[in-house]
Amino acid sequence: MATDCRNCPFKTKATSMLSDCTLEQLSANHLELKLKKGDSIIKQGTYSTNVIFLRTGLAKIHLKGPYSEQIVKMVKAPTYLGLPTTFGSKINQYSVTAVSDAEVCYIDIDVFENILYGNQDFTREIIQEFCKNELESFRRCANRTQKLIRGNMADALLEFSDNIFKSDTFNLPLSQAELANLVDTSRESVSRVLTEFDKDGVIKVNGKEITIVNKKSLIMISQNG
Template structure:
């Protein structure tokens, strides 16, 4: 259960459970569409998603998110319109909560409201870090950042299999596939990581952290 929902009392939990639905999405399917009227707040129960801002045929990946993340919270204060899209990176399970129920608890439950605002604040801080990575860091620093994100935020281990192609990783790190391949080769040559298929193992966290810091 996400932290905000732990602040609800028994009656509120009964009400919110009456106004939610569990849905599965296939890899590549749209969970939230930028610009659409928001009817739900999405809670990721299982799987990996990417959060994107879209313009014409281009997309900027804002974040990768997994189990336990609430998505679409900004719509609670933004005229009920989603300002980003969310796509499934693999087959996932999502719990959709009715936005009207969430808004009613925000007005009547101060602890719940505080937790929602804390989540939004965390999103803003993460977005700042993400923009710093994409605009101020060199290629090796960007790849180090995504390694730390996958290892520490998403999978919480040093060895993991990701449902992302190298094309996906290139897009997330805002570099060409050729540049990504060169960077990956450097990390492998320096014995920082092992990368086979979609399986990554981090051997040297200190070097990854150093490259992330120096950019």
């Protein structure tokens, strides 16, 4: 299953700077997998010594909260997954599930660490990624806890549109129940808010297809609640 990493079209900035020799080492020590929407990539509570490279696709990071499953954030390729597990207890503390078809590479932690420490650019990229995530998590924390539902829903829609699909029209990759777990509300409220937004001419809802009609309004809603 190991393909040649030298020809991988999904390299990140840093990996594209790795030497052919290093990439050969990577090629020989990874497992490539094609996943379908809904497939589990990382499962909370299980043992793992692999770092996972999400080559293509979209996934949700989620974990058991005191009352229900909590979606912490959405991630899109290309990105590494599971570092906290492999650098920590080796027991996954959270789950990652594909919400679209996806391709992943399983890389053994030893190989990954080898490459990491032997390569300053790579180290730097990983650390910068961690830094970005930390800031993001701080901001999310402040936003999600302070904003009302309409504000959080607006944020979620804007993120899908701006960061993930980069289009005003997109298909919701999550059910309303999942959206509720992402936005910290009830399934019913998600439904109500979506129809509200539609009635107000802010978005157009057509099954799972969302079109952002009035982005300015959506941003306003995001800001005041």
